[in-house]
Amino acid sequence: MCTCSVKEDPRFTELADFIASLPDRKGELITVLHKAQGIFGYLPREVQEFVAEHMELSLAKVYGVVKFYSFFTMTPKGRFPISVCMGTACYVRGAEDIVAELSKQLNISVGGVTEDGKFSLDTLRCVGACGLAPVVIVGEKVYGRVVPKDIEGILAEYAQA
Missing domain, CATH: 3.40.30.10 (Glutaredoxin)
Structure with missing residues (x-):
């Protein structure tokens, strides 16, 4: 179970709504990660956990994709x-x-x-x-x-x- 601060952070609600709007989640991990990075600015562990839970994937799968593609970042960026x-x-x-x-x-x-x-x-x-x-x-x-x-x-x- 994700230990994300979903209730305190409306960005998680936005991401959950986006995931829920997908007609089929299969094969949409990269699309969801792009959206998540657009919302949060980067992909810290708690966001990856949230994506894994809502996409019904393992955290290892999500992390593997984040690490493989250089577009994704796990560290905050400047404005x-x-x-x-x-x-x-x-x-x-x-x-x-x-x-x-x-x-x-x-x-x-x-x-x-x-x-x-x-x-x-x-x-x-x-x-x-x-x-x-x-x-x-x-x-x-x-x-x-x-x-x-x-x-x-x-x-x-x-x-x-």
């Missing part, structure tokens, strides 16, 4: 998650320098979150925008052909938010 593509095109066009500059300006390493919770920094394998390499994604916004000197301006767009 503005930053991802730098490290695919081949982006890498050879300077993505490492972009990551270094972001780390320096935000004072965090890859996988970290700023003290104020505003930004988190991660890398991705490939975002499929090789013509724009190197690519930085902040939330849903894609920045292409980024060079280290662009980082200050990109971060400034989110300063007042």
Whole structure:
């Protein structure tokens, strides 16, 4: 049985309603995990337990899927998650320098979150925008052909938010 704080947190009700709305739960685990991560921002153990219980799956199955797919995260993200593509095109066009500059300006390493919770920094394998390499994604916004000197301006767009 899930020990989730369902009664105290309306996000669990939203997730339960979503799961209940599925015509057939079989084969929908990834869809449910995407929804859960959209609701909670990440997939901590209690959310995975809740999904397992409501999908009638083992926690091991849910955890295995969460660990396998790099899109899913078990750690909190900043209000503005930053991802730098490290695919081949982006890498050879300077993505490492972009990551270094972001780390320096935000004072965090890859996988970290700023003290104020505003930004988190991660890398991705490939975002499929090789013509724009190197690519930085902040939330849903894609920045292409980024060079280290662009980082200050990109971060400034989110300063007042």
